[in-house]
Amino acid sequence: MKGKGMQVFTNKSKELMGDIERYLEGITAASLHFGEAMKDYIHGRQGAFDERIQKVTEIERKGDDDLKDIKYKLYAFMLIPDTRGDVYMLMDDLDDILDYIKRLLLELSMENPEFPKCIRENLLLMAEYSTKAVESLMLAVRSLFNHTKAVEEHVYRVEFYEKEVDGLEEQLIRFVFQSADIPLLANRMQIRDFCGRIASLSDISEDISKNLLVYAVKRMV
Amino acid sequence: MFSLIFLSSGLFMGWSLGANDAANIFGTAVGTKMVRFRTAAIISCLFITLGAVIAGSGASHGLGALGVIDQLPGAFVLSLCAAVTVMWMTKSGLPVSTSQAIVGAIVGWNFFTGRATDMRVLTRIIGTWIYGPILAGIFAALLFIVVRKLVNTSTVHLLLLDRYTRNGLLLAGAFGAFSLGANNIANVMGVFIGTMDLPAREFFMFSLSGEQQLFLLGGIAISVGVVTYSKRVMMTVGNNLFKLSPVSAFVVVLATSMVLFLFSSTTLSEFLLSRGLPALPLIPVSQSQACVGAVLGIGMVKGGWRTINFPLLGRIALGWIATPIVSALLAYILLFFMQNVFLQPIV
Numbered sequence: 425m426k427g428k429g430m431q432v433f434t435n436k437s438k439e440l441m442g443d444i445e446r447y448l449e450g451i452t453a454a455s456l457h458f459g460e461a462m463k464d465y466i467h468g469r470q471g472a473f474d475e476r477i478q479k480v481t482e483i484e485r486k487g488d489d490d491l492k493d494i495k496y497k498l499y500a501f502m503l504i505p506d507t508r509g510d511v512y513m514l515m516d517d518l519d520d521i522l523d524y525i526k527r528l529l530l531e532l533s534m535e536n537p538e539f540p541k542c543i544r545e546n547l548l549l550m551a552e553y554s555t556k557a558v559e560s561l562m563l564a565v566r567s568l569f570n571h572t573k574a575v576e577e578h579v580y581r582v583e584f585y586e587k588e589v590d591g592l593e594e595q596l597i598r599f600v601f602q603s604a605d606i607p608l609l610a611n612r613m614q615i616r617d618f619c620g621r622i623a624s625l626s627d628i629s630e631d632i633s634k635n636l637l638v639y640a641v642k643r644m645v
Numbered sequence: 646m647f648s649l650i651f652l653s654s655g656l657f658m659g660w661s662l663g664a665n666d667a668a669n670i671f672g673t674a675v676g677t678k679m680v681r682f683r684t685a686a687i688i689s690c691l692f693i694t695l696g697a698v699i700a701g702s703g704a705s706h707g708l709g710a711l712g713v714i715d716q717l718p719g720a721f722v723l724s725l726c727a728a729v730t731v732m733w734m735t736k737s738g739l740p741v742s743t744s745q746a747i748v749g750a751i752v753g754w755n756f757f758t759g760r761a762t763d764m765r766v767l768t769r770i771i772g773t774w775i776y777g778p779i780l781a782g783i784f785a786a787l788l789f790i791v792v793r794k795l796v797n798t799s800t801v802h803l804l805l806l807d808r809y810t811r812n813g814l815l816l817a818g819a820f821g822a823f824s825l826g827a828n829n830i831a832n833v834m835g836v837f838i839g840t841m842d843l844p845a846r847e848f849f850m851f852s853l854s855g856e857q858q859l860f861l862l863g864g865i866a867i868s869v870g871v872v873t874y875s876k877r878v879m880m881t882v883g884n885n886l887f888k889l890s891p892v893s894a895f896v897v898v899l900a901t902s903m904v905l906f907l908f909s910s911t912t913l914s915e916f917l918l919s920r921g922l923p924a925l926p927l928i929p930v931s932q933s934q935a936c937v938g939a940v941l942g943i944g945m946v947k948g949g950w951r952t953i954n955f956p957l958l959g960r961i962a963l964g965w966i967a968t969p970i971v972s973a974l975l976a977y978i979l980l981f982f983m984q985n986v987f988l989q990p991i992v
Binding site for chain 1: 677678679789792793795797800801802803804805807808810811890891892893908
């Protein structure tokens with residue numbers, strides 16, 4: 425029969441596992457909302473866009489609460505110091521994604537840049553690939569917890585999407601500065617700036633995935 | 646009262662063993678704060694004492710075959726010489742084994758008293774100094790391959806794996822403490838067995854023979870060493886020397902404990918003999934050297950021959966040669982003083 429003390433420890437571990445899973449689900453949801461919010465913005469669906477911002481803001485707030493809980497429980501109930509430190513760093517890094525998505529959407533809402541029709545398709549594709557980079561990162565993170573060997577494959581996907589986004593960004597910026605459809609330099613610079621900000625989401629994912637690979641290698645015996 | 650004074654060298658030897666060797670069992674777990682020192686100390690004390698009382702006689706009788714010490718002053722000198730040798734060699738930074746020190750002291754006693762040393766027994770004991778670490782290395786390598794396969798392909802959540810690793814370290818530690826008590830109590834109390842004839846005593850629901858009472862006393866001395874001094878050594882083992890991952894530490898403790906258990910279990914020995922298989926000699930082996938063998942075994946699996954630290958092996962070999970010689974010489978000299986200056990009976 426399992427001792428009472430032992431059961432308490434197992435329950436605490438399961439509680440922490442649940443907290444982490446909820447936190448990861450929040451990040452995945454935020455990235456999906458980001459992709460949809462971009463579509464809403466570009467297609468001029470202002471009401472739907474504002475709703476997405478509200479949802480992301482709520483997820484980010486919950487994420488912060490979850491992160492606080494996770495950090496406390498990690499140090500209270502997890503035992504291997506090395507692993508504990510790695511999980512702590514990873515959770516902290518993932519918070520950057522939530523913060524970044526929320527900030528980017530709010531900036532879109534505040535600055536209200538105008539994207540001409542000729543670049544909308546590529547802009548949406550960039551947003552889609554950035555979202556996919558985040559989704560692949562989430563799969564890599566889950567693999568670290570359950571199936572370490574699979575981490576590398578997911579990290580490869582993150583890198584792939586990041587490169588795709590970089591290519592699209594360069595293509596878009598060249599086009600914006602050569603196109604006669606965007607006559608004002610101020611517009612061109614604002615669009616360039618937003619292209620960079622959208623691409624940064626995949627850059628953040630790639631940076632986290634690189635650290636993740638190190639954690640995975642350390643976990644392999 | 647006199648008996649207790651003469652036993653003091655054995656108790657000191659026990660204290661020293663507890664202070665140093667418990668660190669080989671729980672060093673990584675405590676040093677990395679995976680297991681609290683209090684938990685490690687309680688498990689160590691309990692299982693070392695249990696191992697000594699329940700299964701300590703095999704290795705002790707094996708040691709007795711090298712030379713029967715029949716006078717308490719003689720046993721006192723031998724134990725003192727072994728303890729001083731261990732202390733001196735440790736201070737000199739040489740790897741040292743209490744088993745080798747006590748064997749050297751007994752050989753010194755044989756020389757002094759003019760009794761013949763049974764070369765067959767001596768060769769068998771020296772043989773274990775060589776194949777004890779080799780066996781630990783083989784066990785560790787095999788265990789490591791299995792554990793690595795299990796951990797790397799497992800789909801168990803990282804947090805649960807963390808919990809299992811800690812429990813594994815506690816279980817391996819309990820087994821390690823039991824094996825250490827069973828095998829190394831011979832170094833602490835082995836030389837006193839032939840000198841004291843204690844009557845059997847009833848304790849609540851069980852009775853202890855005279856020999857077991859001596860082992861209980863030795864177990865308590867080891868426990869005092871664990872409680873009073875081993876924390877410092879554990880923190881050193883966990884943070885500076887052999888820096889092992891918790892999983893590797895589990896494998897090292899398990900492999901080392903298996904070796905110590907093989908060289909001390911009368912039941913296992915009888916079982917092997919009854920099946921017509923060769924049994925390992927029941928004699929005290931060095932836990933520290935088995936530990937080094939286990940670490941090398943894992944190193945071999947991880948990186949082949951390149952990982953072997955040959956200068957370290959050289960130092961261990963130097964310890965192997967120096968410890969028994971120094972202990973034997975010291976025993977010869979101190980026995981002379983005990984007999985001719987303090988006028989105490991040696992034989």
